Amino acid sequence: MLTDVDSAAFAVFLALFILVTGMGFVASRWRKPETLAHLDEWGLGGRKFGTWITWFLVGGDFYTAYTVIAVPALVYAVGAYGFFALPYTIIVYPFVFAVMPVLWKVAKERGYVTAGDVVRGAYGSRGLELAVAATGVLATMPYIALQLIGMEVAIKALGLHGEVPLVLAFLVLALYTYSSGLRAPALIAFVKDIMIYIVVIAAIAIVPSKLGGYGAIFTAADAAFAAKGSGGILLSPAQIVPYASLALGSALAAFMYPHTLTGIFASSGGNTIRKNAMLLPAYTLLLGLLALLGYMGHAAGLKLASNNDVVPELFKTLFPSWFAGFAFAAIAIGALVPAAVMSIGAANLFTRNFWKVWVDPKVTPAGEAKVAKITSMLVKVGALLAILLMPTQFALDLQLLGGLWILQTLPALVFGLYLNWFSSTALLAGWAVGLAGGSWLAWSDGLKPLHGIDFGAGKVAIYTGLLALALNIVVAVVVNLVVKRVPQQRLSGEAAE
Amino acid sequence: MVRLLLLLPFIGLMIVPFYNIREPHLFGFPFFYWYQLAWVPLTSLLTYIVYRSVRRAD
Numbered sequence: 001m002l003t004d005v006d007s008a009a010f011a012v013f014l015a016l017f018i019l020v021t022g023m024g025f026v027a028s029r030w031r032k033p034e035t036l037a038h039l040d041e042w043g044l045g046g047r048k049f050g051t052w053i054t055w056f057l058v059g060g061d062f063y064t065a066y067t068v069i070a071v072p073a074l075v076y077a078v079g080a081y082g083f084f085a086l087p088y089t090i091i092v093y094p095f096v097f098a099v100m101p102v103l104w105k106v107a108k109e110r111g112y113v114t115a116g117d118v119v120r121g122a123y124g125s126r127g128l129e130l131a132v133a134a135t136g137v138l139a140t141m142p143y144i145a146l147q148l149i150g151m152e153v154a155i156k157a158l159g160l161h162g163e164v165p166l167v168l169a170f171l172v173l174a175l176y177t178y179s180s181g182l183r184a185p186a187l188i189a190f191v192k193d194i195m196i197y198i199v200v201i202a203a204i205a206i207v208p209s210k211l212g213g214y215g216a217i218f219t220a221a222d223a224a225f226a227a228k229g230s231g232g233i234l235l236s237p238a239q240i241v242p243y244a245s246l247a248l249g250s251a252l253a254a255f256m257y258p259h260t261l262t263g264i265f266a267s268s269g270g271n272t273i274r275k276n277a278m279l280l281p282a283y284t285l286l287l288g289l290l291a292l293l294g295y296m297g298h299a300a301g302l303k304l305a306s307n308n309d310v311v312p313e314l315f316k317t318l319f320p321s322w323f324a325g326f327a328f329a330a331i332a333i334g335a336l337v338p339a340a341v342m343s344i345g346a347a348n349l350f351t352r353n354f355w356k357v358w359v360d361p362k363v364t365p366a367g368e369a370k371v372a373k374i375t376s377m378l379v380k381v382g383a384l385l386a387i388l389l390m391p392t393q394f395a396l397d398l399q400l401l402g403g404l405w406i407l408q409t410l411p412a413l414v415f416g417l418y419l420n421w422f423s424s425t426a427l428l429a430g431w432a433v434g435l436a437g438g439s440w441l442a443w444s445d446g447l448k449p450l451h452g453i454d455f456g457a458g459k460v461a462i463y464t465g466l467l468a469l470a471l472n473i474v475v476a477v478v479v480n481l482v483v484k485r486v487p488q489q490r491l492s493g494e495a496a497e
Numbered sequence: 498m499v500r501l502l503l504l505l506p507f508i509g510l511m512i513v514p515f516y517n518i519r520e521p522h523l524f525g526f527p528f529f530y531w532y533q534l535a536w537v538p539l540t541s542l543l544t545y546i547v548y549r550s551v552r553r554a555d
Binding site for chain 2: 080083086087090091093094097098213214215216217218233234235240243244247248271274275277278279281282284285288289292
């Protein structure tokens with residue numbers, strides 16, 4: 001297992017990993033609550049995270065380890081098209097600024113912990129609540145599995161073989177998440193984010209000087225795509241609508257996920273969120289520059305077995321081994337934060353919107369925390385088993401569908417904050433049709449995210465999630481017009497003010 | 498009305514054909530890249546302007 005390991009890289013990696021593990025367990029005493037046996041404390045860190053903690057937590061949680069691996073890999077493979085992550089992670093913030101403080105306020109006033117709680121409060125519908133909660137859990141599971149893939153790439157780059165290191169790392173993660181709840185990833189996020197900033201800043205400052213500057217990097221990438229006969233450093237005409245629609249659809253979906261919403265609900269106030277919408281783009285700048293590592297891979301003339309290896313190989317080739325170890329540790333630790341928050345978000349949903357509703361309505365706050373802790377363990381074990389037992393492509397396909405699914409909860413979660421018009425029946429119908437129709441389209445397209453539509457002047461490919469959302473909204477409006485004729489009993493849009 | 502500034506990043510980044518070009522370069526970056534990167538600080542700035550006007554509303 002330890003044959004091709006560079007000792008300096010491994011020592012740095014191990015030291016950092018032990019540091020964050022210690023922090024994970026100590027976190028239960030950080031900003032110590034009266035008790036951790038309450039979902040507000042275990043699952044939301046007491047809803048007291050100020051601007052900086054939220055910035056590190058949401059930044060560490062939204063820009064995942066998988067992003068660090070996959071975005072440069074996509075840019076390496078296809079060029080400009082892989083850059084859609086940049087407009088996506090820019091336009092997401094005006095949306096966050098406008099919508100999330102309203103959502104936070106409702107959640108705070110009524111003690112809501114999850115999206116399912118918000119929907120039940122607004123529409124009084126157990127069915128819609130369950131739909132939103134189940135979608136959240138289903139969409140999150142493959143997302144956690146993806147973090148494991150990111151971690152696997154980093155561990156493999158270090159020269160460690162076999163599955164033991166991955167299993168160990170995940171076990172440790174599961175244990176401290178169990179004991180410290182959201183405080184653990186919030187504390188570890190400080191280390192993770194600072195490490196990632198150091199790695200990326202070093203890469204974008206040092207790598208170009210070794211490769212002849214940015215001009216030479218773009219030229220080399222351009223030549224590599226020309227030689228390959230596909231991809232390019234500009235979009236082809238057929239890629240323009242896919243690029244824009246993927247960016248828009250992903251931006252709308254991003255903060256519907258349980259892990260990002262958990263970061264929002266855990267913050268201390270509306271202005272904390274607004275300030276973060278202003279400050280979080282710093283990570284987007286980082287991501288944009290990180291994406292360029294894909295082109296640097298071409299300029300450095302790397303020969304890769306898999307596109308996912310572009311970032312690790314670049315560091316191994318161009319940096320001393322101790323710094324490569326630091327970079328791999330940054331990626332592996334980078335996987336821990338989102339994986340922890342995702343499992344907490346999924347556990348909160350299961351506890352509040354399934355267990356409490358359908359199994360044990362009289363559950364105490366301490367009982368809720370207990371159920372959530374155990375669920376967070378099971379969710380992580382499930383993701384680990386999925387990665388160990390199933391083909392990687394399965395997780396990637398499910399993650400793609402997960403994005404489409406979670407986008408279908410937007411009308412139920414967001415419309416009620418502003419409008420008092422939709423009924424739960426209409427939203428549930430829209431959700432069902434959007435989810436089923438979108439999944440069917442994606443399936444019939446061979447699990448590709450784009451669906452071709454003929455507008456008369458040739459086919460245009462659009463992000464399937466966005467098409468499904470349009471279908472969802474149309475169905476919701478039509479069904480609502482029909483049911484409006486029947487007198488409705490509604491909990492009068494409690495959330496609207 | 499100041500909130501409408503939040504729509505500018507959407508418009509600026511959804512008009513893909515406008516910026517899907519090489520020239521002019523900046524620091525070796527083709528226009529496609531630096532134009533989109535430039536929207537990052539610009540979006541923060543616009544958000545800040547809107548923030549200053551809504552902060553008092555809370």
